[in-house]
Amino acid sequence: DGGITQSPKYLFRKEGQNVTLSCEQNLNHDAMYWYRQDPGQGLRLIYYSQIVNDFQKGDIAEGYSVSREKKESFPLTVTSAQKNPTAFYLCASTRERSYGYTFGSGTRLTVV
Amino acid sequence: GNSVTQMEGPVTLSEEAFLTINCTYTATGYPSLFWYVQYPGEGLQLLLKATKADDKGSNKGFEATYRKETTSFHLEKGSVQVSDSAVYFCALSDVTAGGTSYGKLTFGQGTILTVHP
Numbered sequence: 001d002g003g004i005t006q007s008p009k010y011l012f013r014k015e016g017q018n019v020t021l022s023c024e025q026n027l028n029h030d031a032m033y034w035y036r037q038d039p040g041q042g043l044r045l046i047y048y049s050q051i052v053n054d055f056q057k058g059d060i061a062e063g064y065s066v067s068r069e070k071k072e073s074f075p076l077t078v079t080s081a082q083k084n085p086t087a088f089y090l091c092a093s094t095r096e097r098s099y100g101y102t103f104g105s106g107t108r109l110t111v112v
Numbered sequence: 113g114n115s116v117t118q119m120e121g122p123v124t125l126s127e128e129a130f131l132t133i134n135c136t137y138t139a140t141g142y143p144s145l146f147w148y149v150q151y152p153g154e155g156l157q158l159l160l161k162a163t164k165a166d167d168k169g170s171n172k173g174f175e176a177t178y179r180k181e182t183t184s185f186h187l188e189k190g191s192v193q194v195s196d197s198a199v200y201f202c203a204l205s206d207v208t209a210g211g212t213s214y215g216k217l218t219f220g221q222g223t224i225l226t227v228h229p
Contacts, residue, residue, distance in 0.1 A: 004155075006155075033216070033217070035217075035219075040221065040222075041221060042201065042219040042220055042221040042222050043156075043201070043217075043219040045216060045217070045218075048216060058216070090155055090156065092156075092217070094215075100146060100158040100161050101146075101156075101158070101205075101217055102158075103148075103155035103156040103157070104155050105154055105155045106153075106154065106155045
């Protein structure tokens with residue numbers, strides 16, 4: 001079955017470390033997105049990409065970086081510059097805006 | 113910019129009660145509108161959608177009508193079940209500045225629904 005796979009499901013980061021969250025899709029979708037979810041704040045857009053080798057900043061890109069070397073993959077790196085990285089991170093993809101977005105099951109990142 | 117406002121929760125209902133979760137939006141142009149549902153510890157699942165004014169999206173007994181005159185997309189269900197307990201998100205998708213067909217989703221803050229037997 002087609003879908004989006006996020007890994008790992010849980011991730012622990014020490015202060016000052018960079019960590020990378022994986023997002024892979026086999027839906028043949030062109031556009032991919034990273035959202036951050038905090039309690040009571042809904043979802044906020046970090047980065048998005050509509051084509052390979054191109055991506056744009058969302059509303060809260062500071063302290064994050066991405067790459068899009070393959071259509072299927074859109075990894076997110078949470079850098080040490082992100083001061084409050086503890087959150088639930090969701091990856092999504094779509095083939096067209098009226099179609100709707102498919103979400104992965106999320107990665108919960110905790111700073112220890 | 114685009115924005116979505118949902119009624120504040122949490123919403124607590126008894127099984128078989130009628131559900132309404134209000135959603136209003138601000139956007140330029142003609143956005144597509146969505147309701148997503150999130151169960152504990154999981155990602156979001158698309159519940160229903162509407163792509164133009166007066167469209168009604170429906171799925172699993174849930175309905176929502178795209179009302180452009182009131183900029184609203186309220187979610188309703190006639191008889192809720194315990195299994196409907198989840199967080200519900202209203203969202204809109206608009207075209208990017210580049211005019212591509214992919215857009216960006218803007219979410220409301222989510223409404224927690226708890227249904228008791």
